[in-house]
Amino acid sequence: MSRSHRNSGAHHALSSAGRTILRDLLRSAPLLAFDFDGTLAPIVSDPSAAQLSRATSARLAALAARIPCVVISGRARADVRERLAGLPLAEVIGNHGSEPFVDLEPLRAQVARWRPALVQRLGHLTGVQIEDKGCSLSIHYRNATSRHEALTTALDAVQRLGVGRIIPGKYVLNLLPSGALDKGSGLRQVMAQQQKTRALYVGDDDTDEDVFRLPAAAGVVGVRVDFRSSSRAPLYIYGQPEMDDLLDHLAKNLQEP
Numbered sequence: 001m002s003r004s005h006r007n008s009g010a011h012h013a014l015s016s017a018g019r020t021i022l023r024d025l026l027r028s029a030p031l032l033a034f035d036f037d038g039t040l041a042p043i044v045s046d047p048s049a050a051q052l053s054r055a056t057s058a059r060l061a062a063l064a065a066r067i068p069c070v071v072i073s074g075r076a077r078a079d080v081r082e083r084l085a086g087l088p089l090a091e092v093i094g095n096h097g098s099e100p101f102v103d104l105e106p107l108r109a110q111v112a113r114w115r116p117a118l119v120q121r122l123g124h125l126t127g128v129q130i131e132d133k134g135c136s137l138s139i140h141y142r143n144a145t146s147r148h149e150a151l152t153t154a155l156d157a158v159q160r161l162g163v164g165r166i167i168p169g170k171y172v173l174n175l176l177p178s179g180a181l182d183k184g185s186g187l188r189q190v191m192a193q194q195q196k197t198r199a200l201y202v203g204d205d206d207t208d209e210d211v212f213r214l215p216a217a218a219g220v221v222g223v224r225v226d227f228r229s230s231s232r233a234p235l236y237i238y239g240q241p242e243m244d245d246l247l248d249h250l251a252k253n254l255q256e257p
Helices: 017-026 054-064 077-083 106-124 145-161 183-193 208-212 239-251
Strands: 031-034 067-074 091-093 130-131 137-138 164-170 171-178 199-203 218-225 235-237
Touching: 017 183, 017 218, 017 235, 017 239, 031 054, 031 183, 054 067, 054 239, 067 130, 067 183, 077 091, 106 130, 106 137, 106 145, 164 208, 183 199, 183 208, 199 208, 199 239, 208 218, 218 239, 235 239
Parallel strands: 031 067, 031 199, 067 091, 199 218, 218 235
Antiparallel strands: 130 137, 137 171, 164 171
8 A cells, every 4th residue: 555545543663653652562571472474474375485584583583582472373383383493482372373272172173074165165276275274274365366266166165164253364264163262362362371461463464453453451552564544453564574674673672671
């Protein structure tokens, strides 16, 4: 979106107003929380190829050595932990918030019922990928020959399955079983675990809006990657390449003990 069409209610995180909000938050020694795909790591056409750049990895490692940092991803926890190996993170949360906080067996049972039906309905669509994350599913259609056909067919198939919740994303449908946590609930769980009453959360997609919609009493300040006028995040950055600038700013303005 053009910078001339900004939402007057949101501030660029590194503007004067945004820096003031971040400075006030950092005084409270908050938890720092980040999405993975599209936030710490660039979006790529093949989700299995996503990774942090060396520059981002180094910045996150230095930051996490000074203040508790967590990653909350829609990926399976084991998957995203492998991509973050060696970083001194306080916690890695997978499946949008469910791992490691809820009993996964009922979720896995629902996903196991969905997958064969979706393969049967969508298997003929070139470029559509069904990602089985154990206790949730994602249908990727970024590489589909016809994205419109893929989305229409996928939505029809999903609606027949009685899915607990469907969260659209960037050329992806995220399917959450009944009883699964979303990222807002996952963040609240890890804040309690880390004994934090304030947090910063940075994310780029509709799944992250579950965090941005948390009430003020939750103590969370949200940063949306890529401006969107409908987002509930009070802050934004222009795109994923600006993530390193945000990490630099956070490191520079941490309150030393």
